[in-house]
Amino acid sequence: MPFLFFSFSLSLIYCNLERVLRKFTHAPGASTSNVTLVHTGFLGGSPTKPKLAFAFSVFELYRQLHRVCPRLSIQAFSKALDHLHHVPVNSYLADQFSSAYDCYLEIIHEVDALVNTAMGTSLKEQFQERVCPPCLYKVDDEPDMKYSLLGAMDGNVSLKLFNADFRRGESLTDNRVLENERWLKPEFVDQFKDEVTNSKKPTTPQADPAPITDPGPSTPQLPAPGDGVGDDNSVNTCVERWRNAGPEARKKMFALFAVSGIFVTVCRHGHVLLICDMIRSGELMKYPIAHVRALLDRYGAGIGIGYDIFCQLIKTLRRSSLGQDVAAMSLDGVVPAFHGYAHNRLCQLSWHPLYKDGTGIEDFEECERTFSKSNNLAAVTRLATPYHRHQQIEEHFQFHDLDKYASSGTFIYQNYIQALECIQIDGAALREFEEGFEQLPDYEKALADEQAYLIALKTEEPFSDDAKSEFNRLDYFIVHKGYKTKEIAGVKSRYRTTYTRWLAHHEAVCIFEAEHRIVERWTPQSVQWQETLKYMSERAYLLALDKLERLFVQRMLEMTKLGMSGLGYKLRDHLMKALKTRADAVRNALNAYNKAAKQLDPPREELSWSKLMEIGNLSEFDLLRDTRQDIRKLPWVKPSLRAAMNLHYRVKRGEEELIRLNVKARRLVTHMIDVEADYKAAYNSHLESNPNLAMEIQARWDYVTRVHTSIAITLNRTSRLKGFTGSLIPGHRVGRNKDIDSQLPRWAGSILGITIEYVSTVTDPTDVSNTHLYHQQPQELVPTNTTQTKDDDKDSNDEYEDGGEFIPRDVEVSGDTVLDMLTAL
Template identity: 35%
Template structure:
């Protein structure tokens, strides 16, 4: 702003006063920043009157500084000014000293401030005398030191500002010192709701506390020059809660737009620092609330966050599995490592009960050693092998560092499931660049979607140690017989058995299985034992919870990729806290939907199954017997007989020897024929015989000579090859103990020839199986939400190539199938591209006709078996929902009594936490209201056959010990306090009609595959 004063004589004098500004956050310099937040350096032009006023202000400031100096400092200042030393005689002081000459009161001289303090005071004094002087201060500290000092200063004041926040937020009266007269001060503030740039702050405490008591948080702990309103920070928290990808930079640009100022990076830094401290304050308040509720014990959240899993009741029907736990890894939440091997400057550690400590995870490192995919020996070239376009060789695989194994390396032998999983993981490892420090997360959750624990995957892929650590934590904390769902659970189970926790895991009765959707890509031999549809007690649970979680949490990737370790973990924890709240609110809805789905399956599938049984003259006992026979067959199914492989090796060597011998005989005959004709021509030339020109065209002596030499070279090569093959055949005969060489008419030779044809058929079938499974994986990735455009384009191109390769593989399969005795029926492309085709691979692979007389191999019987399993799982889901509905109902009732007792106790004692606990209960009541709406809706279903009354908790009471006497009190007062949370006129139908579109989108793929399988 420019002002000017013009003298009456028409002349004017102007001077521009420039005041420099610093970063508003104060994080770099430690003093708290700028005199102004908006616009950087400020200047104004003064006239004569303005200059006079400026001189008076400078004199007042000079006197203030001089009065604050000690005696020695005043003498030093006088020496600099070349003035006499000031008179320090004080008659009052002399009188006081004379009255104490009796020695009763002895004074101890307090040392003056050091030379550094005096120098700083003199520097400020000179700056006031010469306001136009320019001075630059060079901070010699490193960035890490400045951040550490900044954090240490915040730790000192955090307890006080947390108390002040409770006083401001919930209206708790603050104690005041009657001897201190409050003063007011104008302070630079930022408030998106009022767009004010200054606020009047009443001063009676430290500046940072006074700001908090007025609803503002300073951007520096000691001497802030800018404060941001709590309402603004809360708005940012809510935006980030409901839109995880919303960044600090985006919010800062929004504020700059509202304030009509250009965006600058140090604005973002100031808001980011303040937001960090705001979250720390909220976490401290929540910790106090949880302590008041008696929920501050170790692992309380993991044990009790999901009442459907944890709130066991007296007299309830025991479940098959105490809990169903899912786990998986995800590489979206990576964090880029500092370039050049530099260490991060932000050394803060984010501690939260979501994350497993790194040292705990690393304690299971190297229990499983890395094992590469073995190269299979090729007995003979397969003419029907189709090399897929763009296929990469095994040489391109990048093994994990440190020699640590993946989840499949603990098994004795690699099965087909492990081989396929390794192949898919190898493609990820090729893209796991070394620029990342944390390369993703490995997480676990209950079947209802509430997070249990998270572990950072550090500079590695999905190693075995993460799954072992997660299983060890679950087994130790949750105890009981648990079912763990993992996409490679069939192989990881044996890894667990061979780990350090194997004995404890066996003793608990827990087990592993595969997820429903991932399970369809496993071999049918694996599905018979490990697929959820085949496991008694699983109900309709698909165990694909982690896929839904990661599909949503991928939104965090854009804001965590370049964050510090502290902020990355903070944002992840902030996201999953809100995720758990949403899943808790949706417990009733999930159980309601599962119950209706089970009723629908029973209603629709049972009549169809009964009609099919009647048409096939079967009973349900027959179907169960068929299932047992099928499981036994695939359990005992083994690979090729080693004796057959030896016969194949010998017969193929004989074939090669015979083919090479025949070719040598033919080549030698042609060579000798050409040599004989050349000799006849030479004899005729000597006798003077003239040959006529050939009618077929001109001849060339050079070309004839070249052809003859080629035949000679080929003949020598074949002769050497026959010698080598003869030696190989002889060696095989000696090793196998064969006295007489087999002939093509011998029975063993004929049988081996048939087996070679069968083996070619098996290889073509295996090739087709691998391609279909890869297509299934890619279709799954293609349908995941938040998959980037480049990734979708890459997958789409791969799918196009994969479909062409599948068509070629089908053609090769039909060729080899026709060569069998008897020939197999050809495959159609439409059938091969269907997911049901995966379970038929093992049936098609039966070339010994061991299944020829098995009724359960026919398509009609197999369809009845699938229907029977689906109906059985639906009946199990009915029982599971009955049990979990009652648990949720009981939990909501007990929690209401808990809050009633705690709130009454806090209110009676006028505790500062009363407002915070009441606020927490109001929001918790909204979640409980939504769940109970669906619980009551389930009770009202005509087909409902469970208990509609809450039960009694089997275990310790939710109430703290000192409040258990209040448990029988009425809850009406709490209802009155929270009545405004949900309107009385809001019906259950309105809540039931609030569909979650995001949940529908994430579950559509699973439902589609389940329908296909039926």
């Protein structure tokens, strides 16, 4: 019995749109109308008795349009279909198209699973091991790198979701859940919600400590730079400047939003590794902690992460339940380059990527680039159901991964050029500076150090003596004073801790005296003691003066900005709040300045708040200079020395980047060859048993070959750069079966010049398998337009100079060249 359906169909081949009545006859074995429709290339708008059907090409058209224009909603696309067909806009069309589109995406998901199974892998393995081949596709015999994986994490509040209670009408019930390896479930994230609170709890002392013994001499250990210990002042400054570093109680969200955004982790190439929803809150610390836990579980040790407040995150991680794993698996990180310059200077020296070994030239700002594209989804997901919101976000990032993979060769090429510039240009400038560099004397502070050590030693000595006397009379206190377990533990603890502190200061004084050949220890009656004490008082005064000057100048500049015309309300309100905070800080600095001024001999005149406020411009600021030394004569003030330091680190980071890029290029070539071998094996094994699946594999194989050809062209250009030190000879992936057919794709030989030499195994006569050796013969790309002159060739992106040296330019391959190469293949 024939069925009558309305259908919208779109043919991309003939470019004609039609809205027609068609009759369908049940396909053999079809149990429902939709099964018949699917056999003919359509999908009904309802599951049981569809009266409207859409061609698969219409779904694919919307899917690809939504890929490049995330703002395009299903409602807008449905209206466009009505207008194309010259019919009034039908409100029901969007609902039916949405239901059918869900089914279409589910079909694609199932096809993906079938193809991956045919290729010997699962969706989970496909995502976790191959989502970013340059980062994750490890091969044998790779050089050691400090970080096995570099990435960044951050939160974004654009992709909010309105709470259904605040919408008009009845809320739509949709209990479907999108299962995906990329998403972390709320239950997994919530198990870390108390980590910040628990990390701040003091450690409970033992009720009855072990007997006290003489700990003996020991050398005091100072915290290493960048370990997050001993820099509480710098971290506190960062907490004041960054909202997501503030107290957890402040990170609330309006009840209007059920989901306030997403928190993501991306690799340095932009592939999204992990996502989770930020539910009814701001950027709580539980989100990065949960991502760190997942990263350690999935990708192992040696991970380097960029986070806006990593200086605060690492302290929380070390005190959390992840502390042992973080230390054992060497998880480390940085503050991204752009955000890093807003942090305290001491924090920058520890966490800025320019000063961090192993980071290369990565800026760790990939999250911002990712969000600049995903923000376009906000308009179509904010009022969606939770399922459809996840669906559209996941679709967006799937296409995002495909685009990033297609441009992975360009990433390597452009970073290689930047790294070579850091080494060659900055290195030449650094060598030129070193040739004319005159060694300057270090700033003398030995006296202050010795004085500080001695004062600390003298300060701790009476506490240690009192605790020792109390400990020696412990039996008397127990018998006559009735000391119990708590009092006894307190006496023992004071004795142990005060002696340990005194011993540490004593060792520091001994080491300092040995290094500086001080024969007699200074005493309060020594001339050196008196001179140094005077110097320390002046130094404290100058430091207080510096802080007061800095805060006051900042206040004057903000007041100048506040008086400018054209300021918006939000900016003016922000400046007013900053001025209020600055006034409190200036008042505290003024009190510290007056206190330090009293300690001088003779004492300096105190400054009052009213007198300070009378200073109207910077020209009157000499009132605060008093006895301040001219810091312009100090070495660290010279711009040339600071520039030389930056040149040194840029050259160092460039050398690290070349090593990492060489590894990534080889991983990428190995992955491309292995993937095409898997496609070939899957196609051959299903050609007779499942022709339909073999046809789908063939179609995907053709597309992958085109992408790999484009990547190979860019890698060829990279290998011909002057200064290229890597190799494009593929390796063997760790854990991959060596028996898989390793016949090379055509692009590997014609573009990269890779050939295989088979060598029979002679050590074991019973083993008839062959091993192969790869040989690379780099090919020079021949321009397709041979009528151009030599000068015109230099302006083409496909040209090389005489002698085979490539001119570094932006990677732009003309379409004709790619088509000709594909045709030749």
